[in-house]
Amino acid sequence: MNIPDLKVKIGSIEMKNPVTVASGTFGYGPEYADYVDLDRLGAITVKGISAEPHVGNETPRTFETASGMLNAIGLPGPGANGFCEKYLPFFESYSVPLIVNVWGKTVEDYGRVAEILDGPARVNALEVNVSCPNVKEGGALYGTDVDLFRSVVDEVRSKTEKPIIIKLAPNVANIKLFAKAAEACGADGISIMNSYPAMGIDIETRKPQLANRTGGLSGPAIKPIAMKLVWEAAQVVDIPIIGMGGVSTPEDALEFIIAGASAVAVGTANFTDPSTAVRVIDGIERWLSAKNIASVDDLVGTVKT
Amino acid sequence: MNQEKTIVLEHRCFQGNYRLIKLAAPTIGPLVQPGQFVHLRVPRLENAVLRRPFSVFKADDVGLSILYATVGLGTEALTSVAVGEEVSLLGPLGTGFPGVGKDKFPVLVAGGYGNAALYLQAKVSPVKGVAFFGGRSAQDILCVDEFEALGWDVRVTTDDGSLGAKGLVTDALDSWLEGEKDVASASLELFACGPNGMLKAVGDRALGNGFAAWLSMDRNMACGVGACLTCVIKRKTETGWEWARCCKDGPVFEASEILW
Structure with missing residues (x-):
């Protein structure tokens, strides 16, 4: 049996395998270090960072649903400078590529956070969150209006030399439009998808299950939605796609890769089992090896339609 | 903190709506400090993406026990877990009680x-x-x-x-x-x-x-x-x-x- 080549390139980042973690499900890095050998991952994607510290939403912030969960955490965080001071030293003892998810309330905010994070060498790429369903300002609007979307990607592109990956909103009429716009604005990759805008209500109190009233649905429940979006976007762009939404098993990851993703992110499944990402990596390698496929690249977008 | 596959040693009604489950957890058990908890994956609750946190009742070198009430889907499903079954645990988690202060x-x-x-x-x-x-x-x-x-x-x-x-x-x-x-x-x-x-x-x-x-x-x-x-x-x-x-x-x- 051959040992398949699992390496993936996104812009200048070299991932030694096609598996990262979805922003917001893995904290800032240290939280899972006792459970997961972080250097086994293809990359680590940390929780959304804005230029200034942000307090986030009131509680309750999450609610479990059938094969998934709702969340409206609201992007609390220490701000870009706080993140660099508090968390970057931790990563000095690891070699895993670090992708920092960034967001802003205004186009200028996006530019500022990109500018600050352009400095530290340990930050290897930025994932631009234009699609958080849970912050009132900006957030989802930048992900669903293609002109605003372009203005954000242009602004971030102009402020950093590092690879930028744009995380798309799922709730758009035509994902191809946004995928192409990201590529045309100079993005190095696309993440598909963010959690899907959703809601739950307690019938006894008649109150929403989340303090923010609505949130984002994640987990296995959304995998088929993400699959279609990845498949559609892959038809119109040449830049790599990171597929995410319900990845819990190696088979889920392989399905995304066949649909057109070059890499995948494990999200909600980190909560179910912190060892999921490592199991997914090992399973992809075993499957490729058993099928005598030389590299993960050979599998990307091979769906027969 | 560890992730451990534990084995159910004992599982029974404790009193009324309360149940006791004892798990063989030779890695986590000896590490538990008073007031800490464990995060348990309920077996066969396949469409639940989240673990369930439980305070540790007793702990020693062999394992630990949990005293729980059936209050929702997770604990209801837990009641069906049999002796000898495998249960995944994360733990011990959190910051528990400090020692009783001197002269307190x-x-x-x-x-x-x-x-x-x-x-x-x-x-x-x-x-x-x-x-x-x-x-x-x-x-x-x-x-x-x-x-x-x-x-x-x-x-x-x-x-x-x-x-x-x-x-x-x-x-x-x-x-x-x-x-x-x-x-x-x-x-x-x-x-x-x-x-x-x-x-x-x-x-x-x-x-x-x-x-x-x-x-x-x-x-x-x-x-x-x-x-x-x-x-x-x-x-x-x-x-x-x-x-x-x-x-x-x-x-x-x-x-x-x-x-x-």
Whole structure:
């Protein structure tokens, strides 16, 4: 049996395998270090960072649903400078590529956070969150209006030399439009998808299950939605796609890769089992090896339609 | 902190709606400190993406036990788990109770099966003080004999008077505090676990009388390890407040830290 080549390139980042973690499900890095050998991952994607510290939403912030969960955490965080001071030293003892998810309330905010994070060498790429369903300002609007979307990607592109990956909103009429716009604005990759805008209500109190009233649905429940979006976007762009939404098993990851993703992110499944990402990596390698496929690249977008 | 595949050694009705599950956990068991919890993946609850957090009742080199009530989908599914089955655990998690302060007289306050989370603290405490256990009725008062066997002076209250004095656990605490006025408040130290309202009431008494009260808080959790920021509570700071993670910075907080 051959040992398949699992390496993936996104812009200048070299991932030694096609598996990262979805922003917001893995904290800032240290939280899972006792459970997961972080250097086994293809990359680590940390929780959304804005230029200034942000307090986030009131509680309750999450609610479990059938094969998934709702969340409206609201992007609390220490701000870009706080993140660099508090968390970057931790990563000095690891070699895993670090992708920092960034967001802003205004186009200028996006530019500022990109500018600050352009400095530290340990930050290897930025994932631009234009699609958080849970912050009132900006957030989802930048992900669903293609002109605003372009203005954000242009602004971030102009402020950093590092690879930028744009995380798309799922709730758009035509994902191809946004995928192409990201590529045309100079993005190095696309993440598909963010959690899907959703809601739950307690019938006894008649109150929403989340303090923010609505949130984002994640987990296995959304995998088929993400699959279609990845498949559609892959038809119109040449830049790599990171597929995410319900990845819990190696088979889920392989399905995304066949649909057109070059890499995948494990999200909600980190909560179910912190060892999921490592199991997914090992399973992809075993499957490729058993099928005598030389590299993960050979599998990307091979769906027969 | 570890992830361990544990084996169910014992699983039975403890009393009324309460059940006891004992797990062989030779890695996690010996590491458990009083007030810490474990995050359990309920077997066969396949469409649930989240683990369930449980306070540790007892722990030793062999494993640990959990005292639980069936309150939702997760605990209902847990009741079907059989001896010999495998259960995945993360733990021990969180920041538990500090040791009883030097020259302090410890007082335990528990609502219902909240006293399970106090058992290890009661066991290691060098001084055995007074334990106030409250519940709705007699069947909600657990483990009195176990705490008495450790040397604690247990005082029971029930809402309906079916066991011990009729009233709230804080009523019993108040009368005791009144009678112990000669004991300087500063020499008392409280450790509490129970419903939110009870914890706040205990915290208020601590703040009003100038003694420390360590409260084991309960919040819905997702990751259990401090990553997702679901279980946050407001903790006072010099300038206002900040979010603290119940799963990592807690579950035990000192009453004066909490912004209710």
